[in-house]
Amino acid sequence: MDEKLSKVDPKLLDLLVCPLGKTRLTYDRQNNELISEAARLAYPIRDGIPIMLVSEARKIEN
Template sequence: MAFDKKLLDIIACPVCKGKLEYNKDKQQLICKVDRLVYAINDGIPVLLENKAEPLEQES
């Protein structure tokens, strides 16, 4: 199941309320402000702070 990109206009980071970026390859939503990564499971974003992973350093 694919993630509905229209949701990006509606949803926000639960920590800072900022915009999230969609990573299609990894099926993740990324908050660059808080450096957190939220998983997308079966097309549903898991926007829980305690389930977020830290954003890996990009090289």
């Protein structure tokens, strides 16, 4: 994975919330995803762009 593409601007993280639960997201650097603990969803980041669609999110299993 290209390091340039996997970085997310910290300022952007402060602005983004989960579209389903409207809660704060955390950045998972290893999987290159934004995590919503409340909704148990992981939103992918593609080419440095967070894909904030519930239909594109991965369900997080326990």
